Amino acid sequence: MTSIPPPEINDFKIITASCVTLDLPALPSSFYRHGWQSWSLAAWTDLTPLPVQRPVNLHPQQIDPAYAYESRPNGSWLGAVESADGKVLLLGALGTDAHVRLNGGQFEGQYEAGTGDWFIAFGGEQVVFSQYAEELGKRFDVTKTKPAPRVWCSWYSLYAAIDEGILHEIFDRLGDLPFDILQVDDGWQIKIGDWEANEKFPSGMAALADKIKSTGRKAGLWLAPLIAVKSSQLFREHPDWFLKDEKGKFASAGFNWGEQLYALDTTHPAALDWLAALMRQVRAWGFDYLKLDFLYAGALPGKRHADVPREIAYRNGLKILREAMGEDAFFLTCGAPIIPSLGLCDALRVGPDVSGEWESYRDVVLLSNPTTPGTRNAIRTTINRLWLSSLLLIDPDVAYFSSKGNSLSEEHKKLLQDLALVCNFKATSDLPQWLSEDDKETLRSFLLSAQKINRAGRCTFQLGDRQVDFSSAGELPTPPTGFNALIGNLVGWVGGLGLVRQILDEMGSKSLEKMKKEL
Numbered sequence: 058m059t060s061i062p063p064p065e066i067n068d069f070k071i072i073t074a075s076c077v078t079l080d081l082p083a084l085p086s087s088f089y090r091h092g093w094q095s096w097s098l099a100a101w102t103d104l105t106p107l108p109v110q111r112p113v114n115l116h117p118q119q120i121d122p123a124y125a126y127e128s129r130p131n132g133s134w135l136g137a138v139e140s141a142d143g144k145v146l147l148l149g150a151l152g153t154d155a156h157v158r159l160n161g162g163q164f165e166g167q168y169e170a171g172t173g174d175w176f177i178a179f180g181g182e183q184v185v186f187s188q189y190a191e192e193l194g195k196r197f198d199v200t201k202t203k204p205a206p207r208v209w210c211s212w213y214s215l216y217a218a219i220d221e222g223i224l225h226e227i228f229d230r231l232g233d234l235p236f237d238i239l240q241v242d243d244g245w246q247i248k249i250g251d252w253e254a255n256e257k258f259p260s261g262m263a264a265l266a267d268k269i270k271s272t273g274r275k276a277g278l279w280l281a282p283l284i285a286v287k288s289s290q291l292f293r294e295h296p297d298w299f300l301k302d303e304k305g306k307f308a309s310a311g312f313n314w315g316e317q318l319y320a321l322d323t324t325h326p327a328a329l330d331w332l333a334a335l336m337r338q339v340r341a342w343g344f345d346y347l348k349l350d351f352l353y354a355g356a357l358p359g360k361r362h363a364d365v366p367r368e369i370a371y372r373n374g375l376k377i378l379r380e381a382m383g384e385d386a387f388f389l390t391c392g393a394p395i396i397p398s399l400g401l402c403d404a405l406r407v408g409p410d411v412s413g414e415w416e417s418y419r420d421v422v423l424l425s426n427p428t429t430p431g432t433r434n435a436i437r438t439t440i441n442r443l444w445l446s447s448l449l450l451i452d453p454d455v456a457y458f459s460s461k462g463n464s465l466s467e468e469h470k471k472l473l474q475d476l477a478l479v480c481n482f483k484a485t486s487d488l489p490q491w492l493s494e495d496d497k498e499t500l501r502s503f504l505l506s507a508q509k510i511n512r513a514g515r516c517t518f519q520l521g522d523r524q525v526d527f528s529s530a531g532e533l534p535t536p537p538t539g540f541n542a543l544i545g546n547l548v549g550w551v552g553g554l555g556l557v558r559q560i561l562d563e564m565g566s567k568s569l570e571k572m573k574k575e576l
Contacts, residue, residue, distance in 0.1 A: 061177070063146055069178035069188050071151070077175045079148060079164040085138035088130040088159060089145075092438070093121035094353040094394050096409040096428045099441040100533060101139070101515070104130055104159065108425035108536045111549030118311025118318065118351065118392070119428040123358050124156060131158035134396045135189065138164060139182070147185040149176045151196045153368035153397045170366045182515065186444035197400035199448045203387060205404075205482050206346065207504045208277065210240040213411070213455050213486035214462055217244035220257035221265065228272050230489040234497065235504045238346045238387075239269045240277030249314055250285025250292055252335055266343030277346030277387075278339060282332055283323065283354040283374065286316040291331075298328040300359040308359040310351070315559035320354035323374025324363035332374065336381035345386055349378065352393040368397040375401045389452060395445070404450035404482065408438035411454045411473060413463030422534045423545035424552070432469055436476055436530035440516055443479070451480040458500045459491040474503055475525045479510055479518055 063079055064070045084104070092098045097120045106128040116122045121133055130136070135149030136157040148157050148166050152173035157166040166175055176192050178185035193199070209231060211219050219241065228239055245262065247255045254262050266276035285292045285299070292299065300308040300320040310318035321328050339347060356371035363370070371394060379388060379401050390398050391406040398405055410430035420429040427434050439453045456473040457463050465473075477483045483504055492500065508521040516528040537545045552558070 063179045064177060065179070066144065067180035067184055069176060069185070069192075071174055071176055071192070073172055073174050075172040076165065076167045077148070077177075078166075079146070079177065081138065081146070081162050081164060083140065084162065085146075085159075086141050087139045089132070089135075089137035089139075089147075089441070090130060091132035091135050091395075091442075092428075093124075093133040095390075095392050095406040097121070097133070097438075098427045098533075099407075099438045100427075100531070101441065102130070102533060106130075107533075110426040110428065111424045111545070112553030113549070114309070114553045114555075115311055117309050117320075117357055118313065118353065119426070127158065129158045129160060131156060133394075136164070137182075137185070143182075144180060145182045145185050147176070147178045147189055149189045149193075150174070150396070151176050151192055153372065154366040183444075183512065187447070190444055190447050193396070193399060194448050197396075197448075199400045201447070201449055203403045203450070205450050206237040206275075206387060207235060208238040208240055208346075208484035209234075209236045210242050210277070210279075210348075210455065210484060210486050211244070212242035212279070213413070213457075214488045214491070215244070215486075216242075219244040221260060224265070225268055227488060227490075228268060231272070232489070234489075234501060236274055238277045239272065239274050240279065240346060240348060241265065241269075242279040242348075243281075245278075246280075248286055248289040249281055249316075249318070250289030252280055252282070252339075262339075262342040262344075270343065275345045275387075276343055277348065278342075278344040279348045279350060280335075280339065281351040281392075282335055282349060282378070283321045284310050284318045284351045285321065286314055286318060288316060292319060295327070295331075298322055298325050298331075300354075300357060300361065302359055305360075308357055310354040310357060312555060312558055317555070318351075318354070320357050320359070321374075322361050322370075323355045323377075324361045324365060324370050326362075329374065329377050333377050333381035336378055340382055340386060346389070347382055347386055348389045348391060349393075350391040352390055352398070356394045356397065368394060372397045372401070391452070395442070399448055402449060404452050405445070406452045406454065407442040407445060408435040408453060411435045411457075413457070413465065415465060415469050416534075419548060422537055423541065423548050425536055425545070427533060432465060432473060433530045436472060436527055437533075439476060439480070440527050440530070443512075446480070450482055452482050452484075453477055453480045455484045455486050456503070457487060458485060458496045458503070459487045459493075461491040462487075472525075472527060472530070475518075475520060476527065477503070478506055478508060478520055479525070481510075 116125045137147040154169040269276040302308045310320040355374045356367045388402045389404040390402040412430040416433040453476045457470045511519040
C-alpha cells in the first residue's frame with residue numbers, strides 16, 4: 058500500500074502502485090461516485106451509504122456485481138471528494154480493472170490484478186477532471202475524428218414491435234428531415250444470440266439497409282453480440298463459449314426478453330472468430346452505423362478460457378469487433394464498461410435509457426435503483442460524465458418532440474433536447490405519424506442547431522443566448538423508510554422472480570402490438 062500526500066492546488070501526480078492511499082485532512086462534504094458501465098450511476102452524493110439496489114438478479118446488467126454490497130462511497134476506476142471550500146481531490150486509475158473507495162479519513166484505490174498507474178489531482182472540479190481525461194487519452198491512444206451523426210432510431214416508439222412494413226412506411230414519411238442515420242433497433246433478430254432476420258423481415262437485412270440508403274441516409278443496426286438467451290441456438294450449440302462462475306455454473310448476465318442472459322467469453326478463440334464473422338456479415342448487409350449493446354457481459358466476473366483480468370478480456374473482445382467492422386464504420390457502444398472502451402469506439406452511451414416518464418417512483422424510490430430507464434436518471438448520469446467528451450462522442454440517448462407516446466412535460470422534453478445539444482449528439486425515436494407540423498419544425502431546428510456552448514457550472518450551461526440548468530435532475534431521492542421500505546423489499550423480491558418478469562415482458566409486447574395497429 059503506497060501512501061502519499063495530495064498534490065498542490067491545480068497540479069497532479071502520477072504514481073505506480075497496486076494500491077494507493079491518500080490521507081484526507083478532513084472528511085469531505087460530498088463524493089463523486091462513478092459507476093461501472095453506461096447505465097450505472099454517476100453522481101455527486103453525500104457520504105451516506107446508498108441502499109443496495111433491487112432486484113438483485115439484475116445486478117449483472119446494471120452495476121459491477123463485484124461491488125454490489127460495498128457500503129462505503131466507492132466507484133469504478135475513479136472517484137473524487139469535494140471539500141467545504143469547493144476544491145476537489147480526484148483519484149483515478151490510468152488502466153483497467155481498478156476500484157476506489159473512501160475508508161474513513163482515507164481515499165483508497167486498488168487494482169484487481171497487478172500494479173498500474175494512478176492519477177491524483179487537486180483543484181477546481183473542471184480542471185482536475187479535464188487533466189484526468191487528457192492522461193486517459195494518452196494511455197488509451199484516443200483519436201477523436203468522426204463527426205457526430207443525427208440519428209433516428211426505432212426503439213423508443215416501437216421497442217421490439219418492429220417489422221419490415223412499418224419501418225418502410227416510417228422511412229418514407231420522414232421526408233426531408235435532416236437525419237444522417239436511420240437505425241433499426243431490437244426486434245429484427247431471431248433471438249438474442251441468433252443474429253439473422255426473423256419472420257417479420259422476409260426480405261432480409263440487406264434489403265432493409267438498401268431501403269434506408271434509398272432515402273439518402275446511412276443504415277444503422279442494433280445488436281448485443283456479447284450476450285445470448287438460454288433458448289438461443291448459439292447457446293445450445295456452443296455452451297463452452299460462455300462465462301462460468303466459481304462453482305462451474307454459467308455466470309448470469311442478467312435477465313431480459315423473458316429469459317436468463319449468459320455472457321460470451323471473449324477469450325475463447327472460436328467465440329472471437331464468431332464475433333468477427335458477425336461484424337463482417339452486418340457490414341456486408343450494408344449497415345455502416347453499429348450500436349452494440351449489453352457489452353458489460355464481456356467484463357463480468359467469472360472463469361474464462363484464458364486467465365486474464367476481466368476488463369482486459371472485454372477490451373480484447375472489443376478490439377476484435379472494431380477491427381472486423383472496419384475503421385470506416387461508426388461504432389457506438391452501450392451498456393459498456395466506461396474506461397475499457399476508450400480508444401476503441403466512436404461514441405459511448407454514458408447514462409441509462411431515457412423513457413416516456415420523468416421518474417418511476419417504484420424503481421427509483423422503492424427499489425433504490427437509479428439505473429432503470431427514466432429521463433431524470435439519464436440526465437443525471439450523463440451530466441456527471443460529460444468530462445469524457447474530449448475522448449469520444451457522448452451519447453445522451455434520444456430526445457422527445459411529440460406529445461404522443463410519453464408523459465413528459467414540455468420542460469422535461471426541453472431538458473432532453475438541450476442535453477443533446479450540450480453533448481452534440483442528436484437523436485430521436487419519434488414517429489413521423491405522431492409529429493404535428495410544429496413538432497417537425499422544432500425537430501428540424503434541433504437537428505440543424507449549431508449553437509455555441511459553454512459550461513458555467515456543474516449543472517449549468519450557456520447555449521447561445523440561453524442559460525440551461527439541469528440541477529432538477531441531479532439529486533437522488535431519499536431512500537424509503539418504515540412501511541415504504543417494507544413495500545420496497547417486497548416489490549424487489551417479486552420483481553426478481555423470472556416468471557413475473559416474463560409475464561411483464563409479454564404484457565408489454567401485447568400492448569405495443571396493439572399500439573402498432575393503430576398507427
